[in-house]
Amino acid sequence: MAQASTMTARRPRVGMFGGAFDPPHWAHRALADVALSQLGLDVLHILPTGQAWHKARVLSPAQHRVNMCQLAFGDLPNTRIDEREIHRAGPSYTADTLKELAAEYPGAELFLVLGADQLLAFKSWVRWPEVLAQATLAVANRATNIGADATLGPQQETDLSGVDLPFRRLDMPLQNISATAVRAHLGQTISRSDSLQVLVPEAVASYISLHHLYQNPS
């Protein structure tokens, strides 16, 4: 009689990393990179947000953000730029996206990659318990000065000790960059493109310059 195998197959590991990516910057790329290696992902879906119900400003046209994501992340292994939230009608809810990914990868282990600021806001997300039931939160720390202040002053880690949610930490040196600071920099600096490369990958900087993006900061 054949013996039942004691070996269990490894479940595929699928990551989801969503963002406005307006524009994608070096910290986004670093976060995708550490997620791939530290979580041992088989695939990482990068999802530019369609309608960001939680953001006050109007996002740049989706096609620009998708194109910049291709330039920022396209050469990372096992990475897919996933446009589904852009094509979905209505606000982008992560619970919907994870439900779809779970159906597309039956039996897979799902990871949601995010920064510390979004972990602190997590209980404001729509159907957040559903998100938690579907995926492991994988969180990189972020400096406390974010937004337009991101590149200023000394860096201090966000205190996550009071978070009463299960999450896994990603080990990433603090990257003092935000998209808000990139947009502010572009709106204010006279000789812009040279210094931009410390904030965004070179190909993204060239794209921004070619398409005259972010000339009026918001």
Ligand SMILES: Nc1ncnc2c1ncn2[C@@H]1O[C@H](COP(=O)(O)OP(=O)(O)OP(=O)(O)O)[C@@H](O)[C@H]1O
């Ligand atoms: N410097 C950073 N360190 C760690 N995580 C980050 C950093 N910047 C962005 N993230 C994370 O990347 C994801 C997408 O972020 P998003 O596209 O909103 O960029 P942002 O820089 O926060 O943008 P904005 O300044 O326009 O709000 C979020 O989970 C966010 O926490």
Ligand SMILES: O=C(O)c1ccc[n+]([C@@H]2O[C@H](COP(=O)([O-])O)[C@@H](O)[C@H]2O)c1
């Ligand atoms: O589903 C929600 O209600 C929800 C609320 C806030 C943020 N998110 C998602 O979290 C990701 C990061 O958000 P942001 O604002 O940092 O770009 C992005 O994929 C958003 O769609 C999702």
